[in-house]
Amino acid sequence: MAARRKTGNVTLKDIAQATGFSANTVSRALADKPDISEETKAVIREKASQMGYIANALASFLRSGVSRNIAILVGDISNPHFSVMVKEMQTLLQRRGYNSIIFNTEEKAAVEKQAITTSLSQNVDGIILCPAPGGEENIRFLQMHGKPFVMIGRHFSGEDASFVICDDVHGGYAAARYLLDRGHKDILFLNGPRGISSSAERLEGYRAALEEKGIAYRSELVQTVPVTSRRGTEKMRDILSQRAECTAVLVFNDILAWQVICILGELGRKVPEQCSVVGFDNIKYPYPVHLTSVSSSKTTMAKRSVEILLKKLEGQKGAGEECVVLETDVVEGGTVAVLNEKR
Amino acid sequence: MAARRKTGNVTLKDIAQATGFSANTVSRALADKPDISEETKAVIREKASQMGYIANALASFLRSGVSRNIAILVGDISNPHFSVMVKEMQTLLQRRGYNSIIFNTEEKAAVEKQAITTSLSQNVDGIILCPAPGGEENIRFLQMHGKPFVMIGRHFSGEDASFVICDDVHGGYAAARYLLDRGHKDILFLNGPRGISSSAERLEGYRAALEEKGIAYRSELVQTVPVTSRRGTEKMRDILSQRAECTAVLVFNDILAWQVICILGELGRKVPEQCSVVGFDNIKYPYPVHLTSVSSSKTTMAKRSVEILLKKLEGQKGAGEECVVLETDVVEGGTVAVLNEKR
DNA sequence: CTGTTAGCGCGTTCAT
């Protein structure tokens, strides 16, 4: 039995004693350095495995300055939009030898700040984050600390930082256009919170589509809805019962869109016959009826963001910032009806 | 500007130099130890915050042996059943000053083993895991290493280990009984993989219910379905098209249950009129139609498992193993019909 | 109340 210390684990020193080599040689053998003879490596590896050696990653970091840990910050891991991306990123990072630490920001800048601080204190090598509303300060904080990071799904104008987003202007435009083309004129837009690019840009697209069709923009038809709390449901219920004139609803994300469908049902309005609904994110729910939704390339976002971050970490010095804008479009489901009325 | 080292961060030493105290005094002041004068603490805290000091958690661990990191291992974070629990656990852990590191095991013992090894190498203080099929070996591995852990959702008989599970025997019984009471006799059971307690125990309950009703158990009506891969869908399609005589399907989890509903739709069978479906996990999807499903107290599982783990970590020595079995029952939705046929 | 010493486990550097 090996000597047991504070952590109760087998250390390099234990293997050194057991094999007669120095701790150093053991370290280099296990790291497969070229200056150790194959013979020695074999002996050491054998002994290490036999003793159940597990390297202490934390001590290793302390010396090398590399933790091979990446932090992933998202608004809410229980939202499939995020959990699917997170899972994908984890897989990709794992494959490249990185672990990931996941944080929920609850879409609050203060919580995000806390998550970033913890990430820094855990010495993650880099961060992938979907920034919370009003989190510009946090981005500057990261930049100040020189910690490599990539934003996904949202960005802040003015910051020179890498991001991978969807073309939200076009997304908002395409969704509105899709509804307008099917005869809808009064389109309620239940948008996400202010302070994030996706809300602002989708609205921009929505307005552009209206304008193009010569339909007046009515600000009372655009409302902001909380994305994480239960209060969002209440607010949507209020709005929907007051806006019965709307023949279609465009909703910030698919979860909320489904909630809208439920609320409409409670209000006695059948979807899509009496009201059409379009969401964002195109989450592949296993449900007989598919939601008509604006696509977001979750797999691509995950892939590109990991690539960009790792290039920053491993690439030659100062790989510049990369900004990726992915295409997006309406994916047809069964929640939109064509209006025939001639008036 | 403070001196910058390998990690580029402000260290205790920097604060020591800036304030004229020793690194040690700074450490103890920031840790709010009682043997430092309030005055000194104030000075040091002020300076630390001004310099943007962020403690190096890894170095801290190396010395103290406490990382305040917990690993959470689940089959698939993109499954709401897990992501909801994970989120809840994260919140609770955070509140107690712990970070969490999440791993997907893909329901494979080998991947789980890897996740455990990484967790150990990251020196997490403890682990909460939903063990993968055939992962008994991994549990023994954890026990061998003396790493505190709690299993959730599943357990292995014979291991003296803490776990928090649902009463799956009763869950299987209640679900079958619910269908039998509504006139269903040919109940297809699409069960989870062998090698986990939930599959085995639900089957046990299913059989007990049949027996109680004097209905013969037909092994061809019980099939195992992969829970993570896309192959599960294919397999279910095959089975469902061959078992048209069944008037009801009991499915291992809600995701698969919804897939079953979709497949039945493709096969021209309407739910619940032509076939009833019951799932497990009672996931709160925001759909207009609710799935009839066997409840699982996700919040309670999360809460209890965190409690038990933290008691092990912080409590007086040798807090014994705790086994919690939570009640479960059928939650009515709209996917089960009452059979009227008199034959 | 505060400073000094020491060492957690590892990897880098230099010497042999």
Add this chain to the structure above:
DNA sequence: ATGAACGCGCTAACAG
């Protein structure tokens, strides 16, 4: 090809 010395940043243990 291998070993010895050193230090990453922090805190436990002891001095005073």
